[in-house]
Amino acid sequence: MKTFWTPWRIEHVRGEATVVPGCLFDPPGSSAFDQEYLLLYRDKKVLVLLNRYPYAHGHLLIAPVRHIDSISALQSAENLALMEMLQTCSAILQKHFSPDGLNIGCNIGKSAGAGIAEHLHFHIVPRWEGDHNFMTVLADIRTIPEHISATYHRLLPDFLELISSPSAKNDDS
Ligand SMILES: [Zn+2]
Secondary structure, eight states: OOOOOOTTHHHHHTOOOOOSSSOTTSOSSOOSOBGGGTEEEEOSSEEEEEOSSOSSTTOEEEEESSOOOOGGGOOHHHHHHHHHHHHHHHHHHHHHHOOSEEEEEOOOSGGGTOSSTTSOOEEEEEEOTTOHHHHHHHTOGGGHHHHHHHHHHHHHHHHHHHHHSTTOSOSOO
């Protein structure tokens, strides 16, 4: 029997890992990025956070801006924005980390392992051939702050480019 690899379970294992008062996926203010909250990107529909407790370099969290807990509550424009952002994040991760593969997952509800079930979010995790030992090292909580800060600054310019590009999906439509 094959075992599913479910890195997003880490939220559940470590409990409510948020360091932000209130919902992790509602960073205060309206800025498009904010290192304090590991916010890499935000427009009117979608936001991207770097996971503070990653399973691998570049473990990203993608969520609708609206605080909703159900996939059925998503509007068409949000569906589009989320899927396009998953595509964009995949390309950015490919560019920086050259993973051999990606895990993209979503836990809906506490019983499915969601650490923060109140706000729908997707995980995208880069994978490499034989990366289990690598990830064990990276998952070491003592090493995380440096990795996180370095990873944030490595990825941020690509997200800033999205904000300034004419095709940025931050219109009011
Ligand atoms: Zn929220």
